[in-house]
Amino acid sequence: MFGRRINPRLIKLHRPYSVEEAARTLGVHKNSVRSWIKAGLTTVDRSRPVLILGHELRAYLERKRKSAKRPCPPGTLYCFKCRLPRAPAMGMVEAICQNATTGNLSAICEVCGTMMHRRARLDAIGTIMPNLDVQIREAEPRLYERSAPSLNCDNRKDQ
Ligand SMILES: [Zn+2]
Structure with missing residues (x-):
């Protein structure tokens, strides 16, 4: 069905x-x-x-x-609060490497200040986030990630 x-x-x-x-x-x-x-x-x-x-x-x-x-156009991430693709505040994006090829982008919504997330191939970041200041960082140790509340929980509340 x-x-x-x-x-x-x-x-x-x-x-x-x-x-x-x-x-x-x-x-x-x-x-x-x-x-x-x-x-x-x-x-x-x-x-x-x-x-x-x-x-x-x-x-x-x-x-x-x-x-x-809602596909996010280049230069935006999906804001769960605005329920729209939004540009990063001050053009700043952080990319945490998940592995050799994939990164987790995060940025602050320029409209409401909510953290936004978007997964991306590292070699596509230049295309996805043109003319933005993307800081690429290594993932934090897994142990630490587990003890911190998952960001996904926040996302769910807004749905
Ligand atoms: Zn927003």
């Missing part, structure tokens, strides 16, 4: 998924999950077989759904 729509809420936040499990849970082909990983879905470092944390997967799918509805 829902066609091929993916329901991110089928994913439990607090468990890791293998590619197979994620595909089965969501009713998609394993290759779809693999293509999400290629497109920037974060996986657990060095895990073999590859594991995806539930909250990462769900956040990724929710972002994907949003961005399918």
Whole structure:
């Protein structure tokens, strides 16, 4: 009845998924999950077989759904508060490297001051954020990330 729509809420936040499990849970082909990983879905470092944390997967799918509805033009990130693509305040963007190819961009909405996030291929940052001051940084240690509340929680409140 829902066609091929993916329901991110089928994913439990607090468990890791293998590619197979994620595909089965969501009713998609394993290759779809693999293509999400290629497109920037974060996986657990060095895990073999590859594991995806539930909250990462769900956040990724929710972002994907949003961005399918509203593609952000170059020079903008999606502001969950304004519900619009917004330009970064003072033209400043921070990019945290997730791995060798993908970065997590964050910036402050120039209109409402909310933190905005956007995932991007590192080699595409110049195209996505033209003429902006992008600071590229290494990811912080995983341990620290886990103890800090996930930014994705904030996003969900606004939906
Ligand atoms: Zn805003």
